[in-house]
Amino acid sequence: MTRPKPTDYYARDRRWHPPAYAPDYKTSVSRSPRLPLLSLENTASEITGPTFGQNDIAVGDNDLLSNFARPGENPIGERILLHGRVLDENARPVPNTLVEIWQANASGRYRHKKDGYLGALDPNFGGCGRTLTDEQGAYAFRTIKPGAYPWRNGLNDWRPAHIHVSVFGHAFAQRLITQLYFEGDPLIARCPIVNTIPDPAAVQQLIARLDINETLPLDMIAYRFDIVLRGRRSTLFENRMEGN
Amino acid sequence: MTLPYRPHFLQQSLTPLKETPSQTAGPYVHIGLAPGDAGFQIYDTELGQDIAGPNAAGDRIRVEGRVFDGTGAPVRDVLIEVWQANAAGLYPHPETPVGADGGPESTENGFRGWGRVISDFESGSWSFDTIKPGRVAGRNGRPMAPHINLWIVARGINVGLNTRLYFADEPDANASDPVLNLIEQTDRRATLLAQPVSGTGSAQNPRVYQFDIHLQGPDETVFFDI
Numbered sequence: 001m002t003r004p005k006p007t008d009y010y011a012r013d014r015r016w017h018p019p020a021y022a023p024d025y026k027t028s029v030s031r032s033p034r035l036p037l038l039s040l041e042n043t044a045s046e047i048t049g050p051t052f053g054q055n056d057i058a059v060g061d062n063d064l065l066s067n068f069a070r071p072g073e074n075p076i077g078e079r080i081l082l083h084g085r086v087l088d089e090n091a092r093p094v095p096n097t098l099v100e101i102w103q104a105n106a107s108g109r110y111r112h113k114k115d116g117y118l119g120a121l122d123p124n125f126g127g128c129g130r131t132l133t134d135e136q137g138a139y140a141f142r143t144i145k146p147g148a149y150p151w152r153n154g155l156n157d158w159r160p161a162h163i164h165v166s167v168f169g170h171a172f173a174q175r176l177i178t179q180l181y182f183e184g185d186p187l188i189a190r191c192p193i194v195n196t197i198p199d200p201a202a203v204q205q206l207i208a209r210l211d212i213n214e215t216l217p218l219d220m221i222a223y224r225f226d227i228v229l230r231g232r233r234s235t236l237f238e239n240r241m242e243g244n
Numbered sequence: 245m246t247l248p249y250r251p252h253f254l255q256q257s258l259t260p261l262k263e264t265p266s267q268t269a270g271p272y273v274h275i276g277l278a279p280g281d282a283g284f285q286i287y288d289t290e291l292g293q294d295i296a297g298p299n300a301a302g303d304r305i306r307v308e309g310r311v312f313d314g315t316g317a318p319v320r321d322v323l324i325e326v327w328q329a330n331a332a333g334l335y336p337h338p339e340t341p342v343g344a345d346g347g348p349e350s351t352e353n354g355f356r357g358w359g360r361v362i363s364d365f366e367s368g369s370w371s372f373d374t375i376k377p378g379r380v381a382g383r384n385g386r387p388m389a390p391h392i393n394l395w396i397v398a399r400g401i402n403v404g405l406n407t408r409l410y411f412a413d414e415p416d417a418n419a420s421d422p423v424l425n426l427i428e429q430t431d432r433r434a435t436l437l438a439q440p441v442s443g444t445g446s447a448q449n450p451r452v453y454q455f456d457i458h459l460q461g462p463d464e465t466v467f468f469d470i
Contacts, residue, residue, distance in 0.1 A: 006339045010260075011469075012263065012469065013263065014403075014469065016262055016263065016265060017263075017265050017266045017403050018266065018267070018402035018403065019402065020403065022402060025268075025400070025402070027268075027399050027400030028268075028400045028401070028402060029314075029400075030313040030314040030315050030317075030400070030459075030460060031313050031314070031398065031399075031400035031401055031459050031460070032314075032400075032401075032459070032460060033405070033459060033460055033464055033467055034314075034460050034461070034464060035466075037467050037468060037469040038427060038466055038467070038468050039468070040423060040426070040469065040470050041383060042383075042470065043382045043388065044329075044339075044340060044380050044382075045335075045380060045388070045391070045393050046393075046470045048327075048335035048337035048339055049327060049358075050356060050357065050358030051336070051337065051338075052291070056289070056291060057287075058287065058288050067286060068284075068286055087261060089260040089261045089262070090261075091260070091261055098291075102272065102276025110272045110282075111275060111283070112271075112272045112274065112275050112282040113282065113365075114271065114272070114321075114365065115271075115272060126275075126279070127275055127276075128276045128279055130287075164269065164270060164272075164273070166269075166276060166277060170337075172327045172393055172395065172406075172470070173470050175325070175395055176263075176264060176266060176404075177266065177267065177268075177273075177397055177404060178265060178266055178267045179267040179268075179270075193267060193268060193270075194267075196267075196268075196402050197265050197267075201262075202262070203265075205262065205264055205265060206264070206265060206267070227264050228261045228262060228263050228264045229263065229264070231260060231261075
């Protein structure tokens with residue numbers, strides 16, 4: 001069987017992403033390359049990437065309300081349904097891809113041995129989850145809305161409520177880690193990490209929206225967060241007659 | 245005249261969506277991607293801990309290294325993901341082309357080709373066990389030298405950094421590698437070479453390579469926009 005010739009991914013728009021060197025985010029100063037990235041046309045090494053299946057995760061790994069809670073107990077905080085779709089730049093769904101999230105609890109405290117913040121740990125909250133997108137690229141988590149927390153950057157810097165999101169896509173070139181923020185949070189505009197992103201329209205893309213129609217009455221509030229991964233060119237005509 | 249391909253405008257919007265902007269993985273990336281290392285058990289299995297699996301052919305190797313910042317200090321909260329071909333130069337992926345040697349099209353059962361490692365919180369050192377990859381066909385079929393693709397995230401890194409690890413004991417393949425040869429400053433090619441370390445391996449992984457990554461400064465590693 002002749003395989004279709006793999007096609008290239010669209011070049012990443014490095015003016016849309018944050019630059020490596022963003023001095024108001026202090027740690028970036030010593031951790032940013034000073035020399036330019038070397039542009040590398042896609043080869044098999046970039047067009048391929050790891051694949052994951054249902055065997056890799058357990059049922060309930062996407063339910064942060066229960067995946068660390070003691071039997072019969074619940075974590076404290078605002079219960080939310082976080083859902084959305086993973087699409088590519090051509091607005092096509094990205095099915096069967098791994099989405100991982102991690103976050104602080106309602107107090108802004110991470111369950112991490114390096115986090116010494118005063119906010120209390122929640123004995124019923126771990127703070128991580130993972131799931132695979134379905135055939136339409138959709139994913140969902142149940143969790144607690146995280147709290148803001150302080151960090152040693154400026155003297156009085158506080159991270160907005162956020163959830164870290166890791167997505168694979170179907171190619172190593174699509175690998176992405178980002179953070180989602182919550183609609184209306186006044187800390188977003190003040191955050192040096194958010195403000196590493198130069199374009200305000202790009203910041204808007206990281207803000208999960210209240211999704212009142214998916215909110216479950218008397219149970220939990222829904223937020224919608226769609227994720228866009230790099231798209232790719234059309235397949236060469238002679239190699240895939242059916243086109244796209 | 246027949247066009248060689250379907251014009252993009254027939255299938256694709258002229259105003260494509262924008263890629264979701266990247267943000268740093270932050271200091272607590274381990275909670276999400278390596279929770280056991282953050283100090284708690286939550287998943288039945290953590291992903292990325294076995295790159296090659298038990299059935300992979302080829303030489304078993306260990307790679308050891310550290311990541312350094314622009315002051316020369318080790319980065320002690322880094323997470324690195326590994327993506328590599330098997331010894332026949334094949335990736336376990338539906339689009340993998342036939343290997344450079346025309347070998348089989350599927351990889352060994354259990355060969356994941358992918359893994360993730362974190363640095364020690366005190367020393368910053370990290371290591372991973374795998375097999376040495378074979379040569380992968382590059383663009384236009386020209387073989388690339390054996391290499392491992394790395395993706396580096398940490399606090400202070402706004403967009404994950406892509407680089408490649410090549411093997412210093414493959415001088416002939418490296419000399420003709422189309423990617424290494426893109427690096428105009430020839431001295432910088434050495435930043436991508438893992439050096440064999442003699443006499444430090446274990447019975448399972450007799451061959452050890454040292455690969456340090458410098459995010460910034462005089463020995464700055466070459467990073468790619470892939």
